[in-house]
Amino acid sequence: MPAKRTVAxxxxxxxxxxxxxxxGDACSLLTQAEVSSVVGIMLSAHPTAPTACVWTEPxxxxxxxxxxxxxxxxxxxxxxxxxxxGKMTKTPVSGIGDDAYYAEGxxxxxxxxxxxxxAVVINVKSRSWSTDQSKAMEKDLAQKALARL
Numbered sequence: 001m002p003a004k005r006t007v008a009x010x011x012x013x014x015x016x017x018x019x020x021x022x023x024g025d026a027c028s029l030l031t032q033a034e035v036s037s038v039v040g041i042m043l044s045a046h047p048t049a050p051t052a053c054v055w056t057e058p059x060x061x062x063x064x065x066x067x068x069x070x071x072x073x074x075x076x077x078x079x080x081x082x083x084x085x086g087k088m089t090k091t092p093v094s095g096i097g098d099d100a101y102y103a104e105g106x107x108x109x110x111x112x113x114x115x116x117x118x119a120v121v122i123n124v125k126s127r128s129w130s131t132d133q134s135k136a137m138e139k140d141l142a143q144k145a146l147a148r149l
Contacts, residue, residue, distance in 0.1 A: 097113040
């Protein structure tokens with residue numbers, strides 16, 4: 001199976017919630033002040049589903065499409081996400097939640113964290129931030145979100 005289809009298949013298994021209900025809603029895991037403080041710019045929350053929330057910057061002449069995405073997933077999805085896929089690198093992260101890992105590849109990086117019976121994926125996106133900056137912001141945001149899981 002080509003790598004893109006494999007990635008799509010794993011993503012659909014991990015992120016599509018089916019009949020499962022997330023604890024609360026994804027936008028309640030972080031405040032606007034927390035997100036804006038961590039990334040250094042004002043971002044506003046936009047729920048995309050009960051299990052997903054996107055914080056984006058307002059359009060402006062300097063708009064760079066900087067955003068933070070938070071998705072609550074099933075613990076089973078968290079475990080499936082650890083499966084090696086093509087050119088995606090999975091790196092364990094210690095000191096956060098019960099288990100955590102970065103997934104890096106195809107020009108993006110995400111942090112998946114599991115705590116008890118809940119799991120969350122944090123994705124900080126912008127071409128103006130390096131991979132290391134995105135990882136640090138994702139970890140900071142995940143630690144804040146875990147307090148509300």
